[in-house]
Amino acid sequence: MIGRRVVALAALALAVPAGLTACADDEPTPAAKAAAPRACPASWKPGWQQLANRVKAPVYCPTWLPSPLDGDMKGPTKNGVSVEPDHSWLASFLWHEPPAQDVHVNFRAYPGRTVIPRCEDTQVVAGKVRHRDIPCFSDAQSPRRVGRFTVTPYTVNQGVDQWHVLYLWRERRSIYTVSQHVAKPTTYRQVVANLDRVMRGLVRVGPTA
Amino acid sequence: MRLTRRELLLGGTAAAALGAAGAYELVDRLTDAPTRHFGEGRAPEQHLLDGLRIADDNGVEIVVPTLHHEMVTATVVPKPGLEEQAALERVLRRLEDEYPGTPDGLAVTVAWGLPYFRRYVSGAAERHLPVDRRASATGRPRRALLDATRFPSDSDDVLLEENDVAFLLRSDSLVHIQEGAKTIFDALDGVLEMTSIRKGFAGGGFDGGPGLPKQLATAAGVPGADLIPDGSELFLGFTSTQKHALGPPRIVNFETLGLVDLGPESYFHGGTHMHLSHVFEDLEAWYLNFDFAERVDTTFRPRLAVEPGTKTVPQPPEKAASPRDVERDFRRFGAIGHSSSMQSTSRLQADVMGADGTLYHKGTAVPQRADFNTLDNPFFWSSRPKRDGMAEGPSAGLHFVVFNPSSDDFHRNRLAMDGVLPDGTKIALEPRARGQGLNSVLRTTHRQNFLVPPRSHRSFPLVEVTA
Numbered sequence: 001m002i003g004r005r006v007v008a009l010a011a012l013a014l015a016v017p018a019g020l021t022a023c024a025d026d027e028p029t030p031a032a033k034a035a036a037p038r039a040c041p042a043s044w045k046p047g048w049q050q051l052a053n054r055v056k057a058p059v060y061c062p063t064w065l066p067s068p069l070d071g072d073m074k075g076p077t078k079n080g081v082s083v084e085p086d087h088s089w090l091a092s093f094l095w096h097e098p099p100a101q102d103v104h105v106n107f108r109a110y111p112g113r114t115v116i117p118r119c120e121d122t123q124v125v126a127g128k129v130r131h132r133d134i135p136c137f138s139d140a141q142s143p144r145r146v147g148r149f150t151v152t153p154y155t156v157n158q159g160v161d162q163w164h165v166l167y168l169w170r171e172r173r174s175i176y177t178v179s180q181h182v183a184k185p186t187t188y189r190q191v192v193a194n195l196d197r198v199m200r201g202l203v204r205v206g207p208t209a
Numbered sequence: 210m211r212l213t214r215r216e217l218l219l220g221g222t223a224a225a226a227l228g229a230a231g232a233y234e235l236v237d238r239l240t241d242a243p244t245r246h247f248g249e250g251r252a253p254e255q256h257l258l259d260g261l262r263i264a265d266d267n268g269v270e271i272v273v274p275t276l277h278h279e280m281v282t283a284t285v286v287p288k289p290g291l292e293e294q295a296a297l298e299r300v301l302r303r304l305e306d307e308y309p310g311t312p313d314g315l316a317v318t319v320a321w322g323l324p325y326f327r328r329y330v331s332g333a334a335e336r337h338l339p340v341d342r343r344a345s346a347t348g349r350p351r352r353a354l355l356d357a358t359r360f361p362s363d364s365d366d367v368l369l370e371e372n373d374v375a376f377l378l379r380s381d382s383l384v385h386i387q388e389g390a391k392t393i394f395d396a397l398d399g400v401l402e403m404t405s406i407r408k409g410f411a412g413g414g415f416d417g418g419p420g421l422p423k424q425l426a427t428a429a430g431v432p433g434a435d436l437i438p439d440g441s442e443l444f445l446g447f448t449s450t451q452k453h454a455l456g457p458p459r460i461v462n463f464e465t466l467g468l469v470d471l472g473p474e475s476y477f478h479g480g481t482h483m484h485l486s487h488v489f490e491d492l493e494a495w496y497l498n499f500d501f502a503e504r505v506d507t508t509f510r511p512r513l514a515v516e517p518g519t520k521t522v523p524q525p526p527e528k529a530a531s532p533r534d535v536e537r538d539f540r541r542f543g544a545i546g547h548s549s550s551m552q553s554t555s556r557l558q559a560d561v562m563g564a565d566g567t568l569y570h571k572g573t574a575v576p577q578r579a580d581f582n583t584l585d586n587p588f589f590w591s592s593r594p595k596r597d598g599m600a601e602g603p604s605a606g607l608h609f610v611v612f613n614p615s616s617d618d619f620h621r622n623r624l625a626m627d628g629v630l631p632d633g634t635k636i637a638l639e640p641r642a643r644g645q646g647l648n649s650v651l652r653t654t655h656r657q658n659f660l661v662p663p664r665s666h667r668s669f670p671l672v673e674v675t676a
Contacts, residue, residue, distance in 0.1 A: 123543060123643060123644070125543035125544075125637075125638070125642065125644050126543075126637035126638065126639075127637075128543075130543045134500075135500075138500035138501070138502075139496075139500045139501055155436060155496060155497060156496075156497060156498065156499065156500035156501075162498070163493075163497050163498065164497075165497075182432075182493060182497060187430075187432060188432065188433065188435050188436060188493070188497075189435055192435075
């Protein structure tokens with residue numbers, strides 16, 4: 001029932017499982033509590049700069065992602081970047097360990113748009129395909145201040161953000177989001193702590209071309 | 210507040226488990242039991258609990274459930290006689306002398322399963338077990354107490370239990386429940402052999418605060434616990450004990466609605482039927498996949514206009530859904546509401562003059578729910594851990610307890626929940642389809658039906674007739 005892009009990265013499973021199993025408790029990981037650098041990491045910057053140039057709008061480069069992800073758009077945990085004709089974009093990072101463990105973070109933005117986008121929900125009921133037009137992000141929780149941003153957490157989301165907790169903020173008449181999948185071994189509480197850490201480490205990257 | 214490992218561990222021996230509170234001890238730490246000790250008279254009906262407070266939420270009257278619940282099931286070891294009957298009655302009366310039958314005291318309901326009637330008092334049972342007139346109308350006579358069955362949304366591995374007896378203990382005091390259960394089983398040592406202990410809680414948030422389900426699930430680290438709305442009566446976020454959704458006190462008595470033929474001597478007059486099941490609840494799936502509107506749609510009725518964050522959704526008699534409403538909703542929205550689908554069987558379809566002289570109006574609810582949330586996995590203790598699928602660690606669930614006038618009446622309601630309506634309409638939903646909302650996040654593990662005799666015959670019923 002959940003349509004989620006899953007990429008198995010078996011090599012990583014050998015290299016970095018400890019970072020995941022350490023998250024078994026509900027407390028934020030020690031790494032999540034550490035201070036984040038204030039510049040887009042050099043090896044990650046080219047991809048984010050290229051994205052900003054492509055959409056002709058600022059993007060936010062992460063300086064920290066939950067282990068074992070990194071924000072290198074050409075790195076081993078990249079899960080794809082897509083840009084729509086209206087310049088809305090999705091950058092996804094995924095680590096998957098069979099059979100069912102994954103760490104999945106999505107970044108999105110909708111330049112020039114402040115209204116929650118709509119998604120098509122398709123269900124087969126009694127053999128009949130039913131389409132519904134629904135908000136892509138719903139069940140908004142109380143807005144919170146995280147670092148420099150005022151974010152609204154959304155707990156029920158669609159498409160590749162399904163079963164994710166999603167933070168949304170508006171800036172310069174645009175919507176930005178970051179979300180993480182609530183999936184073993186990561187609990188809801190850890191996801192919230194991780195998203196807080198991601199938000200505190202975001203660095204703005206403006207278009208240069 | 211986090212639970213220690215010791216608090217999360219399962220009980221060892223039956224006796225130790227009976228006296229242990231485990232995670233549930235937190236209920237007493239997290240809440241002040243309200244004083245609600247009045248009207249100490251004991252009704253002839255065992256299933257009625259006196260002194261329940263009525264609260265108000267969203268302008269809707271709510272029957273405030275007791276904080277603590279415990280169900281202890283057992284088998285009867287030797288063939289019981291008058292001596293055993295007297296012993297059980299003695300201990301139950303002792304508890305009644307000791308505690309008022311109100312939430313601040315202790316309510317004990319004794320219910321008997323078909324294995325008891327078949328094994329020990331079969332001749333008398335043949336004569337005295339009530340017959341369900343409605344269920345018998347089209348064929349052979351059917352008793353008011355039937356073996357439990359699996360329903361369309363049940364998986365094949367749902368265990369249909371065969372306990373002889375079940376003791377339901379309800380109180381705002383955990384100590385009263387522990388002492389009550391221990392007193393009964395100490396006194397009947399060698400007669401009753403415990404098969405399971407099931408514990409749980411409900412409410413605790415009607416006067417503000419997060420409420421017990423959220424506090425306990427969070428403390429236990431249950432996935433999705435943080436997403437339970439503050440003040441929820443139950444894990445799934447909505448109030449289930451609003452007055453209009455519960456049957457009035459005596460409506461589930463065998464004799465009240467005329468559904469049941471009590472037989473030549475009306476031995477079980479004042480008795481009723483109880484269904485007991487255990488259901489796992491996937492809280493993360495519920496709160497991360499269904500937004501508030503869809504949770505309302507599938508819990509109550511599709512496209513019902515409800516203010517976000519509402520926990521108590523009015524369900525007055527005049528708004529009760531008919532089978533036609535349910536079918537129409539499904540055609541339009543591809544979904545059915547849990548409540549509305551069942552209202553076609555759980556609410557009176559016409560005014561009924563009850564045997565107790567009360568006029569029950571069309572739309573009045575019949576079932577009386579006594580269910581409670583649990584962290585048992587699936588039970589607090591089991592004498593057959595492998596068979597019952599006992600697992601370590603807490604798990605969100607529900608011990609579903611409901612009183613109906615007969616097994617068939619419960620079965621009709623449960624079938625309607627799966628889209629099999631009383632007028633023969635079958636909603637074409639796949640078992641546990643998303644359009645069934647609640648059903649898609651629930652997994653039933655155990656079921657059994659019981660007969661609840663009137664208080665006067667609660668102890669080894671029919672033994673004196675057989676003797």
